[in-house]
Structures are given as structure tokens and as C-alpha cells.
Amino acid sequence: MLSFALKTLASDxxxxxTGVAGVVFALVLxxxxxxxxxxxxxKASLLVDHCDAxxxxxxxxxxxxxxxxxxxxxxxxxxxALPDIDRVEAYIVGKGTxxxxxxxxxxxxIVGSHPRSMLGTAWGFISGSPESLKRPDAVSFDEVDxxxxxxxxxxxxxxxxxxxxxxxxxxxxxxxxxxMPYLFTTxxxxxxxxxxxxxxxxxxxxxxxxxxxxxxxxxxxxxxxPNAAVFTPPEFARISQDYWMERTGIGISFGASTCLGxxxxxxxxxxxxxxxALDHLAEFATLKAMGxxxxxxxxxxxxxxxTMAGIGALVGVLIVLAxxxxxxxxxxxxxxxxxxxxxxxxxxxxxxxxxSLLPYLRIxxxxxAVVLQG
Amino acid sequence: MDDACIRASGLNKAYxxxxxxxxxxxxxxxxxxxxxxxxxxGPSGSGKTTLLSILGCILSPDSGALxxxxxxxxxxxxxxxxRFRREKLGFVFQKFHLFAALSALENVQIAYALIGTNKxxxxxxxxxxxxxxxxxxxxGSQVRHLSMGQRQRVALAxxxxxxxxxxxxxxxxxxxxxxxxxxxxxxxxxxxxxLNKTVVVVTHDSRIFPxxxxxxxxxxxxxxxxxxxxxxxSTSAA
Numbered sequence: 001m002l003s004f005a006l007k008t009l010a011s012d013x014x015x016x017x018t019g020v021a022g023v024v025f026a027l028v029l030x031x032x033x034x035x036x037x038x039x040x041x042x043k044a045s046l047l048v049d050h051c052d053a054x055x056x057x058x059x060x061x062x063x064x065x066x067x068x069x070x071x072x073x074x075x076x077x078x079x080x081a082l083p084d085i086d087r088v089e090a091y092i093v094g095k096g097t098x099x100x101x102x103x104x105x106x107x108x109x110i111v112g113s114h115p116r117s118m119l120g121t122a123w124g125f126i127s128g129s130p131e132s133l134k135r136p137d138a139v140s141f142d143e144v145d146x147x148x149x150x151x152x153x154x155x156x157x158x159x160x161x162x163x164x165x166x167x168x169x170x171x172x173x174x175x176x177x178x179x180m181p182y183l184f185t186t187x188x189x190x191x192x193x194x195x196x197x198x199x200x201x202x203x204x205x206x207x208x209x210x211x212x213x214x215x216x217x218x219x220x221x222x223x224x225x226p227n228a229a230v231f232t233p234p235e236f237a238r239i240s241q242d243y244w245m246e247r248t249g250i251g252i253s254f255g256a257s258t259c260l261g262x263x264x265x266x267x268x269x270x271x272x273x274x275x276x277a278l279d280h281l282a283e284f285a286t287l288k289a290m291g292x293x294x295x296x297x298x299x300x301x302x303x304x305x306x307t308m309a310g311i312g313a314l315v316g317v318l319i320v321l322a323x324x325x326x327x328x329x330x331x332x333x334x335x336x337x338x339x340x341x342x343x344x345x346x347x348x349x350x351x352x353x354x355x356s357l358l359p360y361l362r363i364x365x366x367x368x369a370v371v372l373q374g
Numbered sequence: 375m376d377d378a379c380i381r382a383s384g385l386n387k388a389y390x391x392x393x394x395x396x397x398x399x400x401x402x403x404x405x406x407x408x409x410x411x412x413x414x415x416g417p418s419g420s421g422k423t424t425l426l427s428i429l430g431c432i433l434s435p436d437s438g439a440l441x442x443x444x445x446x447x448x449x450x451x452x453x454x455x456x457r458f459r460r461e462k463l464g465f466v467f468q469k470f471h472l473f474a475a476l477s478a479l480e481n482v483q484i485a486y487a488l489i490g491t492n493k494x495x496x497x498x499x500x501x502x503x504x505x506x507x508x509x510x511x512x513x514g515s516q517v518r519h520l521s522m523g524q525r526q527r528v529a530l531a532x533x534x535x536x537x538x539x540x541x542x543x544x545x546x547x548x549x550x551x552x553x554x555x556x557x558x559x560x561x562x563x564x565x566x567x568x569l570n571k572t573v574v575v576v577t578h579d580s581r582i583f584p585x586x587x588x589x590x591x592x593x594x595x596x597x598x599x600x601x602x603x604x605x606x607x608s609t610s611a612a
Contacts, residue, residue, distance in 0.1 A: 001487050007475035286471040289432060290532075291460020291488055293453060369432045371471050372423050372544050 001296060004287075005303035008280055015279075016308065019272030019355075023312020023348055024319065026265025030258055030344040031320040031336060037254040038340065039333030044177040044244045045237035047093065047111065051120040054214055055206035055221060056236045057088075058229050064243040065236060066109060066176060068093045068202035071228060076204055078224045084212040089114035090187055090201035094194025098181075099159040100150045108160060109182045110139075112190020119205050122184035127154050128169025133185050139193070140169035144330040145181035158183075160193045173330045177244050204228075262351065269312075270355035273305055277359035281366055289368035297363055301356045309352030313345045378441075379540060379572040380406040380429060385438035385448075387424055387595075398424045399435070400595045408539075411563060411573040413583060416592035422576045423544065425592065429574055430463055430542045431455040443539045460488045464533030464571075466562070468545035470525045472517045478504060478528045479513040485535035496535075503531040507561055523554030530562055534569065541566055543575040547582055559585050 009016055042049060047065045048056065057079075059069035076088045092112035097105050113121040118130040122140045133140055139158070141149060152158065158165045165183065174182050185193070187201070196202075208217050214232055221230045231239065245251045277284070284297060324336040385402040388395050398421045406412045414422050427433040428440065431447055432455070440448040443462050450458060459465075464485075472481050479500050486496030504510050507527040517525055526546065533541050546562065547555030559582045566573045575586070583589060591598040 001484070003480050004473060004476060004484055004487075007480075008473070011475040282471060283473055286467070286473070287484075287488075288456070289430075289459070289465055289467075289471075290485060291456050291458075291463070293456045296488060369427050371465075371467050372427050372430070372432065 001299055002303060005300040006307060008283070008300075009276065009304045009307060012276055012279060015272045015276045019269045019308040020312040020315065022265045022268025022272065023309050023351070024316040025268065026262050026351060027313055027316030027344050027348050028319050028323075029261030029265075030347065031316070031340055032323065032334070033254050033258045033261065034340045034344065035320075035324065035334040035336045036332055037251070038335040038337060040177065040250065041241045041245065042335060043175065043333065045240040046174065046176050047120060048233050048237045048240060050123050051205065051233070052207075053119060053205035053233065054208040055218055056231045056233065057204040057206060057221060057225065058202065058231075060227050060229050062203075062229050063239055065203075065240045066093060066178070067243075070197060070200040070202065071204070073199050073201050075225055075228065079204075079206070079221050082217070082220055082224070084208050084217045084220070086207045086209045087117075088207075089117060089119055089205050091120050091203040091205045092187060092190040092194060092196055093202045094190060094196055096160040096183075096194050098149070098183075101152070101156075102150055104150065106148055107180050109176065109180050110160065110190045110194045111182055111184045112187040112194075113184070114205075115186045115188075117207075118186075119207070122169070122171045122174060122182070124171045124173045126170050126172045132168045135166075135168060137164055137166045137189055138168040139165045139183040139185045139189065140171055141167050141181060141183060142171045142174040142330075144173070144175045148181055161195055163193050165189070165193055175330045179331065262347065265348075266351050266355055269305065269308055269351060270358055272308070273301065273355055273359045274362065276304065277301070277363055281363070282371065284363045285366045285368050285370050288366060289371045294364060298360055301360045301363065302353070305352040305356035306349065309348050313348045316348075317341055317345065377407050378405045379408040379410070379443060380404070380574070381439075381441045382429070383439050385425070385428060385435045385440065387421075387428065387433065387435050398595050399428070402438070402592075402595070402597055404590060404597060406572055406574060408572055409567070409570045411566065411575065411585065411587045413586035413589040414574065414576045414592060415578070415580075415583070415589055416598070420592040421595040422592050426542055426544055426574065426576045429540075430465060431458050460485075460536070462539050464535070464538035464541045466526075466529050466533045466541065466543035466546045468548045470529040470549065472525055472528060472532070474518055475516075477514050477516055478509060478520065478524075478531075481517060481528055482532045482535050485532050489536045491536070500531070500535060503534055504528070506534075506565060507531045521554070522550050523557060526550060526554070526558040527561055530558065530565065534565060534571070537569075539572060541571050541573045543573065543577075545577055545579075546575060547577065547579045552581065555579065555582065 059071045062069055073090050080088055094110045096108050096110050098108045100106055113119055115134045121130050152167050154167055154170055156167050158167060218230050320336055324334055327334040383403040385399050387399040388397040416422050428435050435448055447458060482500035482503055483496045501513055504513050507530050509527050550558060563585050
């Protein structure tokens with residue numbers, strides 16, 4: 001039966017390749033859409049994902065790492081003495097307006113880290129280093145924002161909220177969900193550039209002693225700071241991503257286009273299998289006349305559809321991996337995760353099964369008596 | 375248990391189209407003994423193919439009794455009919471109905487696949503059958519590359535695959551020229567005789583009548599009482 005199923009499938013290359021193309025199309029679309037979505041979502045939690053803190057402490061109602069609310073620095077004293085805490089540092093994520101060389105205004109994020117550890121500072125330096133940011137008024141900027149900032153060069157000055165800032169370092173690949181430029185600096189420079197009130201900051205970054213239970217520590221911190229929100233990094237990353245997903249409806253948009261791709265793939269595979277079945281009705285009738293029962297006929301169709309799905313998925317995965325290698329766009333990063341590839345391949349298998357339903361129902365209706373009618 | 379391989383009595387079948395009912399078989403009764411080669415003949419529309427479909431458990435009679443290989447089959451469900459067909463019956467079709475994408479060997483093997491024979495064993499037995507029909511050397515050939523006569527012999531080998539008790543042949547010479555038709559019938563007859571198979575052949579081809587052990591004529595859906603006239607080629611018609 002395997003031989004019959006495969007050779008019948010291979011005998012009509014046009015229909016076979018149409019079906020395989022449908023699978024490839026659906027799988028590539030799912031992964032590109034899914035990869036772009038994941039890439040975009042990871043931008044929403046960029047600061048959290050690239051920070052080595054064990055806990056994030058913020059204002060009670062904070063729901064996004066970029067849109068922080070001020071908290072009093074004095075609260076740090078309530079938790080510093082907890083035995084599982086190695087150190088606690090203030091962290092600022094503020095907003096400012098940069099006045100550019102040409103006089104144009106550009107909104108920017110100002111991110112300030114404690115100069116001792118520079119925890120949560122920039123990464124991917126192509127010029128300068130975290131050390132260079134410790135100089136007075138020093139800030140970094142990213143390559144992706146060159147155009148927005150009117151092509152500044154390292155060493156040039158910038159005005160932010162009426163204060164002078166010196167561009168001392170350049171990074172590559174740091175851009176957030178709403179694409180406002182990030183200027184990384186120290187806590188004090190950030191406080192000044194963002195006009196943060198004295199004695200306040202945006203978050204506390206907590207480093208735990210090695211080997212401690214982070215969930216237990218989070219619970220202890222929550223008890224000590226009932227008016228603060230305490231998150232582990234994965235929790236805060238998810239909350240930050242959910243914030244944008246719920247407010248922008250971006251998930252619906254990506255989901256709709258992915259579903260459309262799946263539907264097109266399903267139609268192409270289903271149509272190919274159906275046309276193939278119609279072309280071979282006499283052969284299926286012969287099989288039934290010879291005594292094939294419904295399960296044996298079903299097995300033939302399933303082998304054919306899963307073969308199409310399997311070959312299409314293999315080609316699709318190779319294309320996706322190649323695209324993933326070649327793709328570079330900080331503004332629209334593509335995150336192809338193994339779980340995405342595996343998930344989409346399983347969806348393709350389901351598409352293959354669904355696509356075989358219609359031809360199966362058609363073949364089930366064949367009367368084997370037709371082979372005895374000349 | 376007796377020596378009758380097929381025993382039918384009072385078989386009736388009618389086709390219903392809207393309000394009109396067209397009787398095709400009326401009170402048909404027949405017996406075919408084990409190892410016998412029975413020919414069913416008669417003009418077009420006489421009910422030959424319908425009777426063959428009923429004997430082949432492809433159609434169910436509206437009424438009547440039918441026993442094949444000591445099993446009452448007239449009330450079988452479609453699932454039971456399918457199982458009975460693949461285990462007990464072999465078919466030779468007018469247009470062969472071979473699987474175009476497969477080789478001669480694979481066409482025979484597929485009958486074994488239906489009854490669950492493992493691949494090695496089905497390959498061995500299929501090659502043996504192809505050898506018996508004189509086509510062992512063509513086992514790997516695609517059936518579309520074979521002559522019509524060779525295709526019919528592949529169809530014969532396929533019908534015999536799985537060791538069925540009864541072979542049902544529908545106009546087995548209709549798609550062949552005279553010489554190829556006679557050759558195919560010789561092969562069918564000899565094989566079935568040596569393997570003690572019961573054979574029912576529906577045919578219009580009077581040239582092969584001499585190969586029958588017995589001939590029944592159908593007329594207007596009934597078994598005609600009169601004997602079939604001898605043909606110029608007849609040697610042993612019953």
C-alpha cells in the first residue's frame with residue numbers, strides 16, 4: 001500500500017509539486033510571521049532580557065519596562081538587609097527630548113545604571129565601552145538610530161531636555177518596541193537628563209546571593225515593600241510584552257495573516273490531493289473491488305498527504321533557516337526558535353491530515369461495481 | 375459441506391431510478407462446483423455483469439440466497455463483503471485495471487498487501503505467480519510498458535494472489551486481439567485447473583466458449599433453459 005500510495009503520488013508531478021509548494025508556503029509564512037512577532041515582542045522586553053538582575057522592583061502599577069513610574073530610593077533600605085540579597089541598585093528608565101544639530105526634536109529613552117556595576121547598561125558596543133559611559137555627561141547611542149539623530153559621530157554633543165550630553169559610545173542592535181532611541185548612561189547623568197526628582201528612580205535591580213531561591217526572595221521583598229511590584233526577569237519580560245500586545249492588537253494582526261497563510265496552504269494541499277484522487281478514481285475503485293476496506297483506502301490518502309506535508313516541511317524548514325541566517329534588521333528582528341519550527345511542523349502535519357479528509361470522503365463514495373461496467 | 379463452491383437460488387435484483395423499477399435479475403439460481411469453469415453468456419442488458427457483481431460480493435441481491443465457499447453472503451454488510459472479497463475472491467477485469475504507476479510485481483503484491491502478507495513473503499509469492507503466467511522476466515517492468523496480452527497475464531497473476539477460492543473474470547478477452555485473448559484464456563484455464571480454482575467468466579467472445587466446462591445463457595435477467603449452440607471452435611462445451 002505504501003508503494004501504491006507513494007508511486008501514485010509521484011506519478012503526477014504537477015499536483016505533487018503544487019501540494020508541496022502549498023506546504024512550503026504555509027510553513028515559511030508561519031515561521032516568518034511567528035519569527036517577526038517573537039522578534040518584535042522581544043524588543044518590548046529588551047532591557048529586561050539584557051539585564052543580569054535577579055529581581056526587578058518597580059512602582060506597584062508598573063506594567064512595562066519602558067514606561068516606568070518613579071519610586072523612592074529610600075525603599076531600598078527596607079530590603080538591603082535581607083540575607084539572600086547581594087546588592088540592590090537604583091535604575092532609571094526615563095524619557096527626554098533631544099534637540100538635534102539641525103534643530104529638530106526627537107524623543108529618546110534615557111537609561112541610567114549604577115556606575116559600580118553598570119547593571120542593565122548597553123551591550124553590543126562597536127565604539128566605546130560601559131566604562132566610557134562613566135565619564136560626566138557621557139551617553140551611548142545606537143547605530144540603528146543614526147538617521148533619527150541626524151548622523152551624529154562619537155565625540156559630538158547632544159542636548160537632552162536642555163542639558164548637554166556627550167556621545168561617547170556607539171552600539172549595534174539596540175532598538176525598542178516603539179523605536180525611540182536609547183541613550184545609556186550612569187544613574188546620575190540619567191537623573192539629570194530625564195529631570196528625575198532627587199531621591200527617586202524607576203526600578204531597583206536586585207542581585208541575589210548565588211544559589212538562593214529567587215521565588216522565595218521575591219516573596220520576601222514583596223512582604224517588605226507592599227507598595228511595590230516585584231518581578232523575576234521572565235515575569236517582567238512577559239508583562240512588558242503583554243502590555244504592547246494587548247494595547248496594539250499586534251497579536252491579532254500577526255495571527256490573522258498567519259491563519260490566512262495556513263488556509264492557503266491547506267487549500268493547495270487539499271486541492272492537489274483531491275485532484276489526484278479524482279485522477280485515480282478507477283484505481284481506488286479497483287482497490288475496493290479487490291477488497292480494500294475504508295481503513296486501507298484511508299491509509300493510502302494519509303500516506304500521500306503526510307508525504308507531501310513531510311517533504312514540504314523539510315524544504316520549508318531549510319528555507320526558514322536560510323532566511324534566518326541572512327536576515328538582519330534591528331527594526332524588524334526575526335527570531336526563529338526551535339519551538340516555533342517544531343510547532344509549525346506539527347501544524348503542517350495537522351494541515352496534511354485535514355487536507356486528506358475531502359479526497360477520502362470522495363473515495364469512500366466510489367462504488368467498486370464501476371470496474372465491472374466496462 | 376458439499377462439492378458446490380457457489381450456490382445461488384432465487385436471486386432478484388432491480389435498479390430503481392426515481393419511480394421506475396427495472397428488474398435486472400429474476401429468480402436466478404445456479405450451482406458451480408469446485409474447480410469448475412463456468413461461462414455466463416448472453417446479450418447486452420441480460421444481467422450478466424449484475425450477476426457477476428453479486429457473485430463477486432460487490433452488489434447485494436434484493437432477495438434470494440447465495441452461498442460461496444460454504445458461507446452465506448447475501449446479507450453481508452459492505453465491510454463483510456470487502457473482507458470476503460479480499461480473502462476468497464480474485465477478479466480479472468475487462469480493462470485489466472492495473473495500477474499504472476506500479477511495476478508488474480507491485481501490481482501482484484498489492485493483493486497480498488490487502489490481506490496483510492508481509493513484504494518478503496508477498497514478493498516471493500508474487501514472483502512465483504508471475505513465473506506461472508510466463509512474466510517473471512517482466513516483474514520489474516512498469517505495466518504501461520507491457521503489451522495488452524502481458525497486462526492481462528499480470529491481471530491473472532494478481533487475481534490469483536492470496537490464493538482465492540473463486541476467480542471471477544469479466545470479459546477477459548474483450549481488450550485483446552484474437553491470439554492474445556486465446557493465450558490469456560489458456561493461461562487462466564490451465565492455472566485454475568492446476569490450482570483447483572473455481573472460475574466464473576462473463577463473456578461475449580464465442581471463440582473461447584470451448585474452454586468452458588459449462589455455459590449458462592442469461593436472457594432478460596433469467597437463466598435461459600435452452601443449451602448454448604455449439605460454435606465452430608467448440609470442442610468440449612458442456
